[in-house]
Amino acid sequence: MKIAIGADHGGYRLKDELVPIIEALGHEIEDVGCSCEQSVDYPDYALPVCEMVTSGKADRGILICGTGIGMSIAANKYPGIRCALVHDMFSAKATREHNDTNVLAMGERVIGPGVAAEIVKIWLETPFSNADRHIGRVNKVMELEKRFTVHP
Numbered sequence: 001m002k003i004a005i006g007a008d009h010g011g012y013r014l015k016d017e018l019v020p021i022i023e024a025l026g027h028e029i030e031d032v033g034c035s036c037e038q039s040v041d042y043p044d045y046a047l048p049v050c051e052m053v054t055s056g057k058a059d060r061g062i063l064i065c066g067t068g069i070g071m072s073i074a075a076n077k078y079p080g081i082r083c084a085l086v087h088d089m090f091s092a093k094a095t096r097e098h099n100d101t102n103v104l105a106m107g108e109r110v111i112g113p114g115v116a117a118e119i120v121k122i123w124l125e126t127p128f129s130n131a132d133r134h135i136g137r138v139n140k141v142m143e144l145e146k147r148f149t150v151h152p
Helices: 012-024 043-055 069-075 089-099 113-125 132-148
Strands: 002-007 028-031 060-065 083-085 103-107
Touching: 002 012, 002 043, 012 028, 012 060, 012 113, 043 060, 043 069, 043 103, 060 069, 069 083, 069 103, 083 089, 089 113, 089 132, 103 113
Parallel strands: 002 028, 002 060, 060 103, 083 103
Antiparallel strands: none
């Protein structure tokens, strides 16, 4: 799979630690930044990751900031994105199986690199269950998105 990854100043260290781990799992990485301690705005890094996922240039995306909250909020504003903020292995598996998430958000200040690596591995390896109840629920969420998206 091709994975787009991005982080702000609060998450770049964890991003930089995860990139080689994801590559070692056999995935291609597109790193959109950042790689600095200077304060930057997390939506500026959520945008290219989400655009890559929705355009098909990436299969999935990973976003990291200090808590993961800002990135997950920004990502979920993009049509076609189902982003989950995850800080444990159970949620990583459940969000793929039940919600067919295409973007993962995590917080560097919340979890360490070992837990983050396990979360990413589980999230990347877990397929969507395709159970009728889950398909129906995901479709309802996508219909809500259509209903509340304003078109110029």
